[in-house]
Amino acid sequence: MTAPSSSESPWPVRTVARKVADWIGRLGEVWVEGQVAQLSRRSGAATVFLTLRDPAADLSVPVTCHRDVAERPGLELTEGARVIVRARPDYYVARGSFSLRATEIRAVGLGELLARIERIRRLLGAEGLFDPARKRPLPFAPATVGLITGRDSAAERDVLVTARRRWPAVRFTTHHCVVQGPNAAANVIDGLRRLDADPAVEVIVLARGGGSVEDLLPFSDEGLVRAIAACRTPVVTAVGHETDTTLVDHVADVRAATPTDAAHRIVPEIGEQRRLVDGLRARARHLVSTRLEQQVRWLESVRTRPALADPERLLHGREDDVLALRSRARRTLTHRVESAEQDLEHARARVAALSPAATLERGYAVVQRADGSLVRDPAEVADDEPLRVRVAGGRLPVRVDRSTDQEDPA
Incomplete structure (x- = not known):
């Protein structure tokens, strides 16, 4: 028994490879379902090589079998066929590769295909991918339409001719791809991603003509359904005839019965x-x-109302009122002016009576010192002090002389 590996005593590559091969060899036989992606039958060789692909995932595994197993009577083994394989896992140590060694191959019947599609439909429906609330309205009269279809197909011709006849200004960005076979779903997914990334494309049409359930099987591919659900651009499906229904019809924003019907739905x-x-x-x-x-x-x-028909009629009755008001205003203003004039005369008389100038007119005088201050008492001035005397007729300069007061008789 080999000792456990460690950083001090690691296993060599051959030991790891043998252990992996032993572990895989103990798995025994398994039943595997998938799609034949590649098939190689060499003339005279006893071994047939094929690649089994998982339709719902981007992975595959090589399968080998005896020619008698691949050419069993009643088995039509072709590329794109759905099969169930009974095989034993095998690990080739020299190349470090994994494969399956088939001992029995069965073709998947129509009933099994429909049952598988129903299981996928229920799974995706439970995830909410078919919820009507997810569906988006189509733009009105889109300028650019993305079209995914087969090259030179009747579906392409129906969409282009019908849409351009209905709305000549519409432009198409077309992605040609295979629409049948093992690579169809991957090609359509690539076209979806390219057109969805184009900002000019406003709606994408996925169109294909009619066919059998096996022919339309790529349009029930789980990966393709999820790719349509992830698109930001509205998607219209027109796959097959009116009676054909694939899983992409459930997830699309609009399902058209035929490619011609799709053209009617995308443009007015x-x-x-x-x-x-x-x-x-x-x-x-x-x-x-x-x-x-x-x-x-x-x-x-x-305009027929009196006020607008003859506006002067309204002025006739108001003329006397205006004259009366003007006369009244004139009398009132004259009275007020006269009263104000009388008040002014009275005020002027009172001012004149109280004015110092009127007092001077009666013979009185005002005596001032040189600095302009008034003299009210003889004792306030000194002898020989210059003074100014103001009388009604003007000013007189004087000088104090007390000697004259002494000469006056008592």
């Missing part, structure tokens, strides 16, 4: 839109005309 009909515009224009013209007629009638009714 230009003649119908013109008729609609003409109808709206006629309706608007009628509404505006009706409104104008109503306003004209209203204006006519307003």
